[in-house]
Amino acid sequence: MTTTEAPTRLFGAAIKRREDPKLITGQGNYIEDINLPGMLHAAILRSPFAHARIKRIDTEKAKSHPGVVAVYTGKDMESLNPLPCAWQAGGVKNNVNTPRALAIDEVHFTGDGVAVVIAEDRYAAEDALALIEVDYEPLPVVVDAEEATRPGAPQLHENAPNNICMRWTCGKEQETDQALQQAEVVVRQRMINQRLIPTPMETRGYVARYDAGTDEYTIWMSSQAPHVHRLLLAAFVLGVPEHKVRCIAPNVGGGFGAKIFVYPEMAVVAFASRQLDRPVKWVETRRENYVATTHGRDHITDVELGATRDGKITSLRVTTYANLGAYLSTIAPGIPTTLYGRMITGVYKIPNAFVEVLGVYTNTAMVDAYRGAGRPEATYVIERIVDILADELGMDPAEIRRKNFIPPSDFPYDNGVGMLPYDSGNYEPALNRALELVNYEQFKRDQAEARQRGKLLGLGLCSYIEVCGVAPSKWIGLPGEGWGAGLWESANVRVHLTGKVVVTTGSLPHGQGHETTFAQIVADELGVPYDDIIVQHGDTLGTPFGYGTYGSRSAAVGGTAIFKSVQKIKEKARKLAAHLLEAAEEDIVYENGKCYVRGSPDKAKTIQELALEASVGYNLPPGMEPYLDDTTYYDPPNCTFPFGTHVAIVEVDPETGMVDLLRYVAVDDVGNVINPKIVDGQIHGGIVQGVGQALFEGAVYDENGQLVTGTLMDYALPKASELPSFELDRTVTPSPTNPMGVKGAGEAGTIAASPAVVNAVVDALSHMGVRHLDMPLKPERVWRAIHT
Amino acid sequence: MEITVTVNGKTSTHNVPPRMLLVHYLREVLGLTGTHVGCDTSQCGACVVLKDGISVKSCTVLAVQCDGANIVTVEGLAVNGNLHPVQEGFWEEHGLQCGFCTPGVMMAAYQILQDNPNPSEEEIRAGLEGSLCRCTGYHNIVRAVKYAAEKMKAAPAGQTPTAVAAGSGEAVP
Numbered sequence: 001m002t003t004t005e006a007p008t009r010l011f012g013a014a015i016k017r018r019e020d021p022k023l024i025t026g027q028g029n030y031i032e033d034i035n036l037p038g039m040l041h042a043a044i045l046r047s048p049f050a051h052a053r054i055k056r057i058d059t060e061k062a063k064s065h066p067g068v069v070a071v072y073t074g075k076d077m078e079s080l081n082p083l084p085c086a087w088q089a090g091g092v093k094n095n096v097n098t099p100r101a102l103a104i105d106e107v108h109f110t111g112d113g114v115a116v117v118i119a120e121d122r123y124a125a126e127d128a129l130a131l132i133e134v135d136y137e138p139l140p141v142v143v144d145a146e147e148a149t150r151p152g153a154p155q156l157h158e159n160a161p162n163n164i165c166m167r168w169t170c171g172k173e174q175e176t177d178q179a180l181q182q183a184e185v186v187v188r189q190r191m192i193n194q195r196l197i198p199t200p201m202e203t204r205g206y207v208a209r210y211d212a213g214t215d216e217y218t219i220w221m222s223s224q225a226p227h228v229h230r231l232l233l234a235a236f237v238l239g240v241p242e243h244k245v246r247c248i249a250p251n252v253g254g255g256f257g258a259k260i261f262v263y264p265e266m267a268v269v270a271f272a273s274r275q276l277d278r279p280v281k282w283v284e285t286r287r288e289n290y291v292a293t294t295h296g297r298d299h300i301t302d303v304e305l306g307a308t309r310d311g312k313i314t315s316l317r318v319t320t321y322a323n324l325g326a327y328l329s330t331i332a333p334g335i336p337t338t339l340y341g342r343m344i345t346g347v348y349k350i351p352n353a354f355v356e357v358l359g360v361y362t363n364t365a366m367v368d369a370y371r372g373a374g375r376p377e378a379t380y381v382i383e384r385i386v387d388i389l390a391d392e393l394g395m396d397p398a399e400i401r402r403k404n405f406i407p408p409s410d411f412p413y414d415n416g417v418g419m420l421p422y423d424s425g426n427y428e429p430a431l432n433r434a435l436e437l438v439n440y441e442q443f444k445r446d447q448a449e450a451r452q453r454g455k456l457l458g459l460g461l462c463s464y465i466e467v468c469g470v471a472p473s474k475w476i477g478l479p480g481e482g483w484g485a486g487l488w489e490s491a492n493v494r495v496h497l498t499g500k501v502v503v504t505t506g507s508l509p510h511g512q513g514h515e516t517t518f519a520q521i522v523a524d525e526l527g528v529p530y531d532d533i534i535v536q537h538g539d540t541l542g543t544p545f546g547y548g549t550y551g552s553r554s555a556a557v558g559g560t561a562i563f564k565s566v567q568k569i570k571e572k573a574r575k576l577a578a579h580l581l582e583a584a585e586e587d588i589v590y591e592n593g594k595c596y597v598r599g600s601p602d603k604a605k606t607i608q609e610l611a612l613e614a615s616v617g618y619n620l621p622p623g624m625e626p627y628l629d630d631t632t633y634y635d636p637p638n639c640t641f642p643f644g645t646h647v648a649i650v651e652v653d654p655e656t657g658m659v660d661l662l663r664y665v666a667v668d669d670v671g672n673v674i675n676p677k678i679v680d681g682q683i684h685g686g687i688v689q690g691v692g693q694a695l696f697e698g699a700v701y702d703e704n705g706q707l708v709t710g711t712l713m714d715y716a717l718p719k720a721s722e723l724p725s726f727e728l729d730r731t732v733t734p735s736p737t738n739p740m741g742v743k744g745a746g747e748a749g750t751i752a753a754s755p756a757v758v759n760a761v762v763d764a765l766s767h768m769g770v771r772h773l774d775m776p777l778k779p780e781r782v783w784r785a786i787h788t
Numbered sequence: 789m790e791i792t793v794t795v796n797g798k799t800s801t802h803n804v805p806p807r808m809l810l811v812h813y814l815r816e817v818l819g820l821t822g823t824h825v826g827c828d829t830s831q832c833g834a835c836v837v838l839k840d841g842i843s844v845k846s847c848t849v850l851a852v853q854c855d856g857a858n859i860v861t862v863e864g865l866a867v868n869g870n871l872h873p874v875q876e877g878f879w880e881e882h883g884l885q886c887g888f889c890t891p892g893v894m895m896a897a898y899q900i901l902q903d904n905p906n907p908s909e910e911e912i913r914a915g916l917e918g919s920l921c922r923c924t925g926y927h928n929i930v931r932a933v934k935y936a937a938e939k940m941k942a943a944p945a946g947q948t949p950t951a952v953a954a955g956s957g958e959a960v961p
Contacts, residue, residue, distance in 0.1 A: 016879055023887030024875040026822020026862035030888060033821040123807070201826045201834060201922050202888040253824070253888030254922050286827040511886030511923050681882045681928060688925030712831035712920070720916035720926040725909065749925075 010520040010530060011740075014677035017516045019509075028251045031205035031222040032283045039207070040069055042269060042282035043125035045115040045132050046292060047107035050143070050363035050705020051154065052136035054105055054114060061131040062117055067124030070276060071132065072268075073115045074102035080267050084236040086228075087334035087483035090168035090359060095160040097361065099327045101237070101267040107136070108156055108326035109363050110705055111292030113264055118272050118280060143701040145323035145360040146300050156326060156361040163361040165324055166333060170341045171354035171417040179315035179352040183306025187388045192774040193377045195298035195323065195699040196692075197290055197715055198370045200510075202253020204293055205283035208269035212277055216244050217270050223249040224259040224508050225548025230540045232262045232330070238270060245270075249538040252510035256689070257369035258293050259510065260550050261330035290710050295699055296370020298323035299336065299377050305385045306352075311393055311400045315352040318344055318381060322359050322367075329368035331483060333359060338481060339374025339467065342419040346382040347427050347465045347643060348404040353417050363705040369550065371689055372747040375466045376754060383462045383755035387762065388771055397759070398435055401463050402428055412638075419467065420475060422641040423737045426669070430731045431463055434645040434667040437727055443649065451767060456652040456786075457662075458764025462756035465643040468744030469556030469737070471636040488635035489553070490544035491561035493522065493569055495628040497615035499608035501526060501533045506546010507558035508537055512682065512746065514554060517674045518562055521740070525566040527593025528607060544631055552642070552744030555674060560738040561634035568630040576614055577605045579621035640735045640743040644668035646687070646752035648760040657783025659695055659761055665727045666752065671735040671743035679745045680728055686749020687726055692718040693750075694757035698776045716776075791855040795820065796864030804851045810844075811835045813851035814861060822862040822891045826920070833919035836892035836899075837861045843899035845918070862891035865898070873939035874898050874932070883932030885923035893919045897933045906937060 022028055059071040083098045103112045115132050119125035140154035147153055148163040156163055180186055207220040217238070223229055226247035234245040252259065265282050273280040284293065299320050306315035322336035341355035372379075386404075390397045405427040406413050412421035438459065447457045470476055473486030490506040501522055507514055519533040526533075537543060546558065570590045577595030578585040581603065589598050596604035605613075610628070613619060617626035649663040666683055673679050696716035700708040709715040734741030754775065761777050762770055770785050792801045795818060802817055814820045814837070825847055826832035835846040838860040865872040874897050877883060884890040893916070900907055900915035907915065912933045913926070921929060 016882065019887070020879045020884060023884055023890055024862075024871070024878050024894065025866055026820070026891050028822070028887050030821075030824070032815075032825070123805075199922055200888075201832060201886065201920065202824070203826075251888075252886065253826075254886040256922070286829070286832075513885070677882045681885060681924060684925035684927040685885060685923045686925070689922070711829045712827045713829050717920050717922065718925075719920065720913040720929065723913070723926055725930065726925070726927055 009524055011524045011674055013520065014675060015516065015520070016677065017513045018519070019513055019515050030202055030251045030253050031207065031220060034207045034220045034250065034281070036207065036209060036279040039279040039281055040118050040120065040276065041122040041125050042272060042280055043117050043122060043129050044113045044265065045129045046288065047103070047110055047112040047114055049107060049136050049138050050110045050141045051139040052107050053139060054103065054107065055135040055137055057115060058133040059115060062128040065124065065128040065131055067120040068117055068128045069120065070118045070272065071115060071128070072272065074100060074104035077101040077271055078104065080271060081237050081239060083262050083264065084232050085328040085330065085332065086232060086485065087331035089334040089337040089481060090166035092166045092328065092333045092359070095157065095165055097157045097160065097327050099264050101264045101271060109365055110707060111365050116268050116272065118276060141363045141703070141705040143362050143364050143703065143705050145298065145321040145362055148360050148362045149321070149358060156363065160361055165328065165359040165361055168337045168341065168357045168359065169355060172352055173354045176315050176317050176352040176354035180304055180306040180317060183314050184309045185392060186304055186306045187385060187392050188304045189385055189388055189772050191301045191303065191381060191384060191772070193297045193299040193301065193380055194775055195367070196296045196370055196697050197699050198256040198258040198296055199717060200254030200256055200258060203284035203286060203289040204259065204263065204265070206266050206269045207279060207281040208273040209279040210274040210277065216246065218246045218248065219266065219270060220248045220250060221266065222252050222259055223247065224252065224255040224510055224550055226508060226538060227506055227540050227545045228548055229262055229266065233266055233270065237267045247540045249508055255510045256371045257296065257373055257550060260548065261294060261368055287711055290715065291365060291707050294329050294366045294368040295325065296367060297377060298367050301381055303381050303385045305389055307389055309393065311395050311403050313348055313350050313404050316345065316350050318355045320357045322357055323362050323364065324359050325364045325366035326361060327366055329366040332366065332368045334483060335369050335374045340378045342417050343375050343378040343467055344382060344417060345415045346379060347406060347463050348382065349406045349410070355417060364701055371686065372750045373551065375747065376690070376751045379462065379464045379751045380755045383464070384758065384772065387759050391766060391771055397461050398431060398440065401431060401461065420638050422465065423638055423735050424733050425465070425641060425643050426731065426733050427463060427643055430643065430667045430669055431645040433729055433731065434647045434665050437665045437729060438647045438649060438663065454654065456654055456764040458650050458652065458760040458762070460648045460756045460759025460763055461645060462752045462759065463645045464752045465641055466747055466751050467639045467641055468552035469636055469640045470551050470553065471557060471639060473635050486635060487547055488633050489557040489561045490546045490631065490633050491558065491565050492544050492631040493562060493565040495569060495607060495611035497612045499532060499611055501528055503533065503535045503562055504543040505535065505537050505558055505562065506544055506548065507554040508549045510549065512549065512554060513675070513678045517555065517678060518559060520674055521559055521562055522566055525563060526570065526607060527591070552746035555742045556640050556735065556738055556744050557634060557636055559742060560636065560740060561632045563740055564632040564634055565630040569628050572628060573607055573610045575621060575624065576610050580605055580613065580619070636737055638737045640671065640737050642668065642670045642743040642745065642748055644748060644752065646756040648756040650757065650760040650764055652761060652764045652782060654786055657779035657786060659777055659782060661691060661724055661757065663727065664724060666749065667729045667731060668745070668748050669731045669733050670745040670748060672732060672741040673730070674742065682745045683728055683749045684726055686747060687753045688718050688723060690750040690753020691723065691757055694754045694775055695777050789852050791852055793854050793857055793859060795859045796861060806852055808851045809847055810849040810851050810854055811846035814846060820861050820863050824888055824891060826889060831920060832889065833896055834889045834892040836895040836919070838895060838898070843895055862894060865894065873936040874901070876939060877932035877935035881928045881931040881935050883924060883928045889919065889921045893921060893929060897936065900933060901937055901940060905940060907933070
């Protein structure tokens with residue numbers, strides 16, 4: 001039943017999620033739960049060599065295996081185009097190399113697919129993989145980005161001499177070098193930002209059904225961006241009109257960036273389904289997820305920071321080898337350029353900065369956006385080197401940060417390396433609050449006292465900034481900077497004649513709770529009961545084109561699109577109310593879901609009554625179209641720039657090198673908060689991914705290009721027992737970029753946590769002369785630092 | 789091989805291949821897709837179910853090993869439409885985000901509370917040893933388990949909520 005009771009204000013309310021009842025009762029519908037009549041199952045044979053020529057593939061035995069329906073190789077799929085690289089930042093145009101559905105003549109990493117078996121069930125498909133014979137001619141392998149650029153290194157692609165995909169710079173080179181030469185103090189450090197594996201708990205998976213009658217594909221996909229996948233698959237890979245492909249994302253079991261991209265297997269299942277005229281399902285095993293899905297980070301960086309003796313930073317020069325893997329993934333070139341280089345100065349006012357990035361091909365899995373995407377790498381560089389400067393000068397790390405913060409009066413702030421102006425910020429209160437929560441002065445006394453007893457305590461700070469809601473399209477879409485496409489977001493809002501409000505969005509939640517937060521926005525703005533608002537997403541048939549969910553963009557961009565549609569619906573409702581109440585439009589007030597003539601709230605028309613009138617449509621003002629229905633394509637005028645300070649306190653065991661994370665305090669400023677429960681949850685999860693990088697995680701390839709950390713047995717995801725509970729607080733500096741003042745919260749924790757934890761461990765060992773350690777800070781590495 | 793298994797109180801007999809995993813039996817033969825597979829190596833715990841009252845990783849148990857067994861999955865946690873306190877805790881405390889690991893984590897939490905009705909934070913974290921979650925950072929999962937412990941303690945004597953095998957009317961210990 002629809003009610004007309006006005007709700008209490010929900011923006012800012014920590015309500016529990018409406019998504020949860022089905023997920024906690026086992027009624028979720030994830031990709032592996034999709035089962036269609038006549039459905040076949042695919043299993044993919046992947047190259048065991050990191051670099052090899054394919055001389056011959058014999059699929060005969062596999063084809064005759066019981067239950068096997070077909071076996072295809074790359075040659076069978078030659079009609080499919082290579083996958084597109086959508087974000088061609090950094091001038092990569094002439095040396096773009098992207099994967100095909102299956103490799104044809106040569107494989108370039110150990111995950112490269114070379115054949116696919118389609119069978120009646122997955123067991124049969126997996127069995128038949130072992131019956132495919134492939135003759136490989138192994139070729140030399142290189143896995144390290146710096147080594148790959150050296151003369152004589154194995155070459156991956158003819159169009160990229162020395163494996164260099166791009167050389168990209170930002171900032172002022174001459175001025176920076178001059179300032180470094182003149183600086184009273186210069187600190188230098190090489191830092192490794194190790195390769196990570198995103199590891200959503202649900203792997204990737206796709207189910208394709210080709211309908212010969214309509215010549216249409218329907219593809220169910222575990223995806224963060226089904227509209228983008230439809231566009232890129234249809235137009236660039238399959239070569240069919242966009243309207244012939246429908247993409248549907250059911251419940252998505254996490255993504256963390258890895259499900260933004262177009263992958264070969266999407267094309268494989270689409271192709272096989274058309275060939276066989278039956279639905280085809282492929283769900284990735286975890287092993288495949290580790291070798292064949294994109295990885296993140298993998299930078300080798302040299303950094304130089306110049307300053308005055310009293311700690312004022314004058315200059316920053318950064319040179320980075322960014323390992324992009326064997327091919328370019330969908331938006332790979334944009335990550336170590338726009339999202340890294342242009343954020344390198346962090347929260348500090350640095351008059352001279354210059355960044356040089358070499359994007360490099362190696363015989364490894366593709367590297368693309370992983371939670372934070374460029375911003376964690378940038379934050380790590382600046383937050384580590386600022387601590388090193390503090391150590392060099394004997395200054396307090398908090399004090400040196402305060403001294404160099406961009407002051408509140410400088411906003412909007414141009415950071416000098418080509419980022420759009422930082423929209424708003426007030427960095428010192430967040431730092432001060434975090435220090436207050438950890439009782440900074442007391443900690444220093446505790447640390448000194450503990451050292452007397454041979455105990456190693458450390459405290460690490462990270463004052464971060466990130467760029468969220470990346471837009472506007474005229475900036476991010478410009479050839480050279482961007483991907484030749486927009487980054488706006490869409491929403492449609494309809495008030496049905498029953499009074500139910502249906503919101504469809506181009507955003508694609510995969511754990512963020514949009515069905516809840518977007519309904520909170522609409523409930524307040526439209527003045528209708530929360531339970532009458534339905535948020536739909538994920539099906540390209542029935543939602544407006546949108547770019548999807550990543551980069552902490554959904555509230556700031558997708559949410560604002562909804563907000564704007566609601567405003568337009570209210571305007572139409574006021575016009576209609578004026579007509580029905582026989583009053584002038586300017587005299588109509590819209591309040592709590594009701595329209596009335598100013599001063600006469602007792603004679604009101606509710607939004608539900610107006611929706612009915614608008615829907616039946618026989619008493620509308622002249623020229624008004626029926627229905628309360630509006631679609632917005634919202635292109636923000638700027639990005640948003642959340643910030644904050646995180647503090648980690650660790651104890652290091654001098655005997656074993658084990659790091660115990662004792663306390664973690666996070667003070668974040670993500671602008672206005674729609675649902676604190678959900679925002680806190682995002683921060684918690686983000687922190688643990690950052691802690692994971694600092695202490696546990698790291699993808700390791702051996703010199704032959706074999707992924708040594710190829711399962712969850714070898715790749716150390718953080719566990720509950722290794723972590724404390726977190727202490728969270730907020731400051732609120734609303735974003736002036738959008739009408740709700742929201743900024744974005746999805747990546748803040750990950751960006752801040754790695755430097756905070758590493759800074760804490762280095763602090764614990766600083767009296768032993770340790771100034772830097774590369775992640776992950778596993779016991780052996782820490783023990784060696786103590787004992788050498 | 790023919791097996792007879794009671795799952796969430798309902799007993800049925802099927803002929804299954806000897807190599808079929810319990811998780812595939814539950815998902816593909818019985819259509820109970822609430823139990824998920826998140827890895828190939830028994831690390832993630834998304835597939836945890838109760839076998840004769842003890843939590844097991846259903847990706848590491850063969851279906852034929854469950855002949856005669858009493859299995860409870862996430863679908864059997866709520867009784868007559870009433871959420872189990874563990875489920876309530878996960879909802880109230882925002883103990884899930886994407887929800888993929890959640891069924892297995894909740895079954896592990898159920899076991900933790902069976903073993904120790906009043907666990908400390910440390911004991912809860914230790915009890916979650918076999919479960920991986922990539923979204924929540926475990927913070928709210930710990931709170932969810934605490935919530936469930938409080939709720940179960942507050943239940944009237946003799947009415948401690950259990951995952952009831954509805955068909956047989958027997959409570960799983």
